[in-house]
Amino acid sequence: MRILVSAMVVCLLAVSVGHVSASQEPATAASLNEQAIKAYQAKDYAAFLAYEKQALGLDPDNPRIIYNVACGEALQGNAQEAVRLLDRLLTRKLDLGAERDTDFSSIRKTQEWADFESRLAQLRKPLVRSDIAFKLTDPAIVATGIAVDPRTSDTYIASVRQRKILRRTKQGAVSDFISQGQDGFLAGASLAIDSPRHLLFATTAAAPFMLGFNKEDLGQSGIFAFDLKSGKTVRKVMLPAGGKRHLLNALVVDHHGSVYVSDTGASGIYLLRPETSELEVFIPSSVFTATQGLALSSDEKTLYVADYSDGLWAVDIASRTRRHLEAPAGEWLAGLDGLSRVQGGFITVQIGVKPERVLRLRLDEKGQRVAAVEVLEMSHPDYEGPIQGVVTGKEFLYVANSQLDLGNGESGAFASDRARPTIVLRLPF
Numbered sequence: 526m527r528i529l530v531s532a533m534v535v536c537l538l539a540v541s542v543g544h545v546s547a548s549q550e551p552a553t554a555a556s557l558n559e560q561a562i563k564a565y566q567a568k569d570y571a572a573f574l575a576y577e578k579q580a581l582g583l584d585p586d587n588p589r590i591i592y593n594v595a596c597g598e599a600l601q602g603n604a605q606e607a608v609r610l611l612d613r614l615l616t617r618k619l620d621l622g623a624e625r626d627t628d629f630s631s632i633r634k635t636q637e638w639a640d641f642e643s644r645l646a647q648l649r650k651p652l653v654r655s656d657i658a659f660k661l662t663d664p665a666i667v668a669t670g671i672a673v674d675p676r677t678s679d680t681y682i683a684s685v686r687q688r689k690i691l692r693r694t695k696q697g698a699v700s701d702f703i704s705q706g707q708d709g710f711l712a713g714a715s716l717a718i719d720s721p722r723h724l725l726f727a728t729t730a731a732a733p734f735m736l737g738f739n740k741e742d743l744g745q746s747g748i749f750a751f752d753l754k755s756g757k758t759v760r761k762v763m764l765p766a767g768g769k770r771h772l773l774n775a776l777v778v779d780h781h782g783s784v785y786v787s788d789t790g791a792s793g794i795y796l797l798r799p800e801t802s803e804l805e806v807f808i809p810s811s812v813f814t815a816t817q818g819l820a821l822s823s824d825e826k827t828l829y830v831a832d833y834s835d836g837l838w839a840v841d842i843a844s845r846t847r848r849h850l851e852a853p854a855g856e857w858l859a860g861l862d863g864l865s866r867v868q869g870g871f872i873t874v875q876i877g878v879k880p881e882r883v884l885r886l887r888l889d890e891k892g893q894r895v896a897a898v899e900v901l902e903m904s905h906p907d908y909e910g911p912i913q914g915v916v917t918g919k920e921f922l923y924v925a926n927s928q929l930d931l932g933n934g935e936s937g938a939f940a941s942d943r944a945r946p947t948i949v950l951r952l953p954f
Contacts, residue, residue: 608640658949747764789815808840828842833862874914
């Protein structure tokens with residue numbers, strides 16, 4: 526069974542499905558899914574399938590539920606129906622991992638399964654439109670955030686493991702922009718440039734596999750501002766310890782120099798104003814499930830939010846109310862990482878599905894919904910944890926291989942023997 530598609534979102538399932546405490550409350554797809562999970566854990570697979578079928582009746586296009594019904598059918602030995610459901614996902618270019626899922630073990634010797642694997646192989650063929658912008662030869666960087674200074678064309682890359690930020694000039698020279706752990710900098714996350722004030726903002730959080738990790742660091746997260754010329758720390762604002770595991774992640778800067786930042790760990794959004802020394806809650810953690818990428822509208826009246834769990838949202842900055850941007854029929858916008866605004870919409874990396882891909886999302890004229898979804902690149906041979914990128918001109922730069930999977934978030938171990946140079950791809954759009 527695949528509750529959600531990525532390890533990070535699996536941890537959020539209990540939050541996303543909610544809790545039904547009273548039997549008289551009307552059933553929802555979420556509450557039925559909750560009952561199905563309990564039945565699955567009790568190995569009552571007939572009840573699991575029955576609950577998931579009911580959930581699918583209420584939410585017929587939900588890929589997670591379609592997949593779980595397929596699992597239930599396979600557990601009952603119904604190869605034809607299980608494969609029919611998996612094919613529904615393949616037509617939407619979605620692979621939720623059936624090939625490795627033990628729920629399908631009993632039907633793997635059937636002709637239906639052999640035909641499915643053949644169609645799956647077709648889906649996994651790479652769609653490549655980018656070329657390599659550059660490589661960073663140090664294999665232990667574990668790169669995530671990336672930003673480009675529009676004045677100098679210098680590129681900045683945040684390192685998770687080495688707790689620093691690298692600068693690559695337009696001539697190709699690479700150096701440390703800030704030193705390891707400078708002024709308490711933890712694992713680097715995301716970057717954003719405030720060009721008028723000549724600042725580089727960076728989010729940072731504790732990662733057990735970063736160099737110099739201490740147990741006291743766990744749960745710590747904050748935002749730094751560095752002078753673009755000297756690399757000196759100009760501002761440092763850390764969230765107060767409150768018993769939560771914060772992970773300040775994506776950030777975006779408005780023309781006043783105010784910074785909006787998502788907290789992927791606790792799912793809130795914070796605001797850092799130029800004149801303050803504290804992060805204020807802009808959207809509390811109870812509103813979204815898993816905040817990721819952020820982008821501002823051209824008039825800066827709307828903050829767009831990519832929720833890893835359920836797609837794209839628009840937040841009215843004045844009232845702080847939100848509305849969901851519906852996607853075209855058959856498109857699924859869960860698993861988005863990063864959100865870069867371009868004319869008429871956004872570029873984003875979708876990592877919560879397989880094959881991983883880069884999408885262009887086009888909004889309708891009023892910005893009320895996602896009018897079209899275009900796959901720009903998918904299943905690139907260099908992918909090993911592709912991650913958020915940055916738009917520069919008519920190109921999208923992004924890290925193809927963040928290699929975050931090499932670090933163990935519990936033990937702190939790092940598989941250095943498997944690490945390789947960081948590849949940054951340049952994708953025209």
